[in-house]
Amino acid sequence: MSDAAPSAAPGALRALWGVVKFLRRRPWMVAGSVGLLLVNIGIELSLPQFLGNAITHLGRGKGAADSFSLFHLVAAFAGLVTLRAVIGLFLGPLRNTTAQQTLGDIRAAVYDALQRQTFSWHDNARTGELISRASTDVFRLQDFMFVCLLFSVDVTVGLLGTLAYIFALSATLGWLAVAAMVPTVGAMAFFAARLQPRWRKVHEQHSAMSTVIQENIAGVRVVKAFARESAEIAKFRSKRDAFLAEMFSTVNYWAARVPFAQFLFGLGVPLVLWVGGRQVIAGDMPLGDLAKAVFYLLALGGRIGVIGQVTNIIQNASSAAQRVHEILNSPVTLRGGTRPWPTEGTAATTVCFEHVSFTYPNTPSLLVENDAAEPPKPPDAPKTARRMALDDVSFDLVPGQTVALVGPTGAGKSTLLALIPRFYDPTAGRVLVEGVDVRELDLLALRRRIGIVFQETFLFSASIADNIAFCRPDAAREDIIRVAKAARAHDFIGELAQGYDTIIGERGISLSGGQRQRLAIARALLTDPRVILLDDATSAIDPKTEREIREATAELCQGRTTLIVAQRVATVRHAALILVLKEGRLVERGTHAELLAQNGVYRELFATQLTEEEVRP
Numbered sequence: 274m275s276d277a278a279p280s281a282a283p284g285a286l287r288a289l290w291g292v293v294k295f296l297r298r299r300p301w302m303v304a305g306s307v308g309l310l311l312v313n314i315g316i317e318l319s320l321p322q323f324l325g326n327a328i329t330h331l332g333r334g335k336g337a338a339d340s341f342s343l344f345h346l347v348a349a350f351a352g353l354v355t356l357r358a359v360i361g362l363f364l365g366p367l368r369n370t371t372a373q374q375t376l377g378d379i380r381a382a383v384y385d386a387l388q389r390q391t392f393s394w395h396d397n398a399r400t401g402e403l404i405s406r407a408s409t410d411v412f413r414l415q416d417f418m419f420v421c422l423l424f425s426v427d428v429t430v431g432l433l434g435t436l437a438y439i440f441a442l443s444a445t446l447g448w449l450a451v452a453a454m455v456p457t458v459g460a461m462a463f464f465a466a467r468l469q470p471r472w473r474k475v476h477e478q479h480s481a482m483s484t485v486i487q488e489n490i491a492g493v494r495v496v497k498a499f500a501r502e503s504a505e506i507a508k509f510r511s512k513r514d515a516f517l518a519e520m521f522s523t524v525n526y527w528a529a530r531v532p533f534a535q536f537l538f539g540l541g542v543p544l545v546l547w548v549g550g551r552q553v554i555a556g557d558m559p560l561g562d563l564a565k566a567v568f569y570l571l572a573l574g575g576r577i578g579v580i581g582q583v584t585n586i587i588q589n590a591s592s593a594a595q596r597v598h599e600i601l602n603s604p605v606t607l608r609g610g611t612r613p614w615p616t617e618g619t620a621a622t623t624v625c626f627e628h629v630s631f632t633y634p635n636t637p638s639l640l641v642e643n644d645a646a647e648p649p650k651p652p653d654a655p656k657t658a659r660r661m662a663l664d665d666v667s668f669d670l671v672p673g674q675t676v677a678l679v680g681p682t683g684a685g686k687s688t689l690l691a692l693i694p695r696f697y698d699p700t701a702g703r704v705l706v707e708g709v710d711v712r713e714l715d716l717l718a719l720r721r722r723i724g725i726v727f728q729e730t731f732l733f734s735a736s737i738a739d740n741i742a743f744c745r746p747d748a749a750r751e752d753i754i755r756v757a758k759a760a761r762a763h764d765f766i767g768e769l770a771q772g773y774d775t776i777i778g779e780r781g782i783s784l785s786g787g788q789r790q791r792l793a794i795a796r797a798l799l800t801d802p803r804v805i806l807l808d809d810a811t812s813a814i815d816p817k818t819e820r821e822i823r824e825a826t827a828e829l830c831q832g833r834t835t836l837i838v839a840q841r842v843a844t845v846r847h848a849a850l851i852l853v854l855k856e857g858r859l860v861e862r863g864t865h866a867e868l869l870a871q872n873g874v875y876r877e878l879f880a881t882q883l884t885e886e887e888v889r890p
């Protein structure tokens with residue numbers, strides 16, 4: 274399913290390439306690093322030439338001084354070594370800066386992608402898992418960036434250059450070097466292919482562990498209330514043990530195989546010594562050339578050792594890259610339209626539902642119960658069906674109207690509200706705002722014109738004023754106070770030592786449920802929305818405050834269309850229209866008096882809240 278969170282793994286190479294592509298944003302830094310590296314490789318390749326030549330000349334013993342100057346050779350050697358060190362001085366910081374800045378770019382891209390994802394994508398994702406991907410996995414790419422930024426160049430140019438030099442000395446020795454390299458590289462490729470899935474498992478275990486940590490911190494009150502601390506600690510330990518076991522087995526797997534590969538290559542050196550030594554004895558090759566070949570071969574061995582370490586880093590990184598890639602490349606399935614915002618007030622309805630049905634994409638298929646009232650189904654009828662959260666719902670909200678939405682729990686009230694700002698798209702039917710299908714409207718413009726108070730209040734760790742002004746950070750203090758007064762939050766804010774500048778906890782923890790709801794109402798009012806959606810917004814508020822809020826917001830809601838989900842008959846009694854939702858269907862509609870007269874779902878719903886005269890049928 275394309276709309277789902279963490280989906281099928283992309284190819285490891287494609288994922289790594291996706292990471293490497295971020296380097297294109299810093300072409301000059303990359304070019305500088307590669308240029309300096311090439312100079313260093315050149316120096317490194319030329320050093321054995323000096324040594325070999327020295328050995329050839331010195332082999333002549335006393336007569337050597339006539340044919341060459343030891344001083345010049347030593348001076349040139351020392352000069353090159355110094356130059357290499359100086360280049361390293363610049364190369365290191367340049368490479369680190371490039372790698373760190375690129376990681377910063379990747380982090381920002383991951384954060385962007387998370388912010389742009391749809392509600393259903395986030396419904397499917399676990400927070401701990403996402404945090405682990407956005408932080409730990411990006412962090413894991415660090416080694417990859419540091420090493421691989423230059424390593425690919427180093428390996429290709431270095432290996433090819435070294436081989437070319439050996440071939441120039443003697444084709445026989447060149448082929449011997451190739452013969453030693455082929456099985457070594459083959460063995461490493463073979464082991465590396467088995468390493469990558471292991472690293473992916475390690476990262477999955479790490480995410481599972483992070484999810485336990487994250488959920489326990491978020492749900493610490495529940496854990497304590499049910500005295501489940503030791504059970505939760507045990508749960509964490511088992512996740513940690515699984516993670517460590519996987520990690521050790523992966524690290525040890527590789528650690529045990531690198532020496533084997535090095536051993537294979539190591540066999541090449543005595544072989545070259547044997548064949549080259551015989552050529553020297555036969556007088557076919559100067560001693561210095563054999564020394565050069567051995568130096569180059571040892572340098573190759575060093576490179577192959579490094580390839581071993583780096584393969585491990587790449588395999589580790591490629592599984593992290595896959596997990597990051599999945600976030601970066603999950604298609605955003607819900608995109609806004611391009612139609613200009615219609616002139617307000619021209620449409621006869623502010624919000625209109627036309628035969629809207631909706632099923633959550635992640636609803637599990639449930640067995641359809643046998644309904645005795647229905648005619649028996651044909652034997653080939655499907656046995657499962659997704660439960661519809663909304664089923665053929667149609668209604669209109671005219672401008673300025675206040676409509677109440679009631680119904681038993683799970684009836685689909687919150688779902689119905691969620692379709693208006695297009696958190697989800699209907700499975701069938703259309704939702705119109707200002708007479709236009711919401712799918713044709715610009716998503717941000719649509720959401721900016723709708724003020725919503727969610728059933729569960731989330732406040733940020735920031736000051737009260739910043740929380741109210743969340744959608745309009747530049748709002749003047751008077752405006753903030755005005756909406757806080759309307760939401761009946763001003764008085765309790767005034768009692769706090771720092772007033773509007775009081776910092777509230779991650780979830781507004783230092784505030785009561787009712788206080789948090791009032792801040793959420795103020796936050797929604799500040800956007801000056803055309804449409805206000807209140808989801809059970811006053812359920813945690815005592816009836817007296819609720820009445821005050823209702824009166825005050827009634828003033829503010831003048832001229833705005835309001836859809837309010839409510840649990841109290843007092844809230845809905847005066848609504849111009851009441852919609853009654855049951856199991857996703859709009860079963861009744863009308864005013865309070867009309868619905869009471871119908872003697873149906875509405876009366877049953879509020880039976881315990883009716884006044885004495887209303888109770889009488």
Ligand SMILES: Nc1ncnc2c1ncn2[C@@H]1O[C@H](COP(=O)(O)OP(=O)(O)OP(=O)(O)O)[C@@H](O)[C@H]1O
Binds near residue numbers: 636680681685687
């Ligand atoms: N994000 C979701 N993913 C899948 N199913 C969901 C999701 N949210 C709600 N549902 C399901 O959709 C149905 C309607 O839920 P909804 O939250 O709209 O009910 P509600 O009328 O608001 O209930 P309440 O009065 O308890 O808030 C329920 O069966 C619920 O389990």
Ligand SMILES: [Mg+2]
Binds near residue numbers: 686687688728808
């Ligand atoms: Mg709800």
